[in-house]
Amino acid sequence: MISVFIVFAVFILFNINKMTNSLCIQREIPEERQPKVFRTINVLVTILLVSSFIEISLT
Structure with missing residues (x-):
């Protein structure tokens, strides 16, 4: 799943x-x-992707 x-x-x-x-x-x-x-857009999208991954992992 991680890959x-x-x-x-x-x-x-x-x-x-x-x-x-x-x-x-x-x-x-x-x-x-x-x-x-x-830089700003990449940081914001990375935060969104990490939070999505955490949400998917915990459900």
Whole structure:
């Protein structure tokens, strides 16, 4: 179960990063702000994935 969830999490993070890149291009976010945007979104999605894993594991 853990390996399936890890593969799922990597797939989700990859797609979220692709969408974030599209957002940065579409909104013309400056190059110096883009790392902060990516970091913030990645941290929030990681927290969401970890909390989902914990919820699934405990039920």
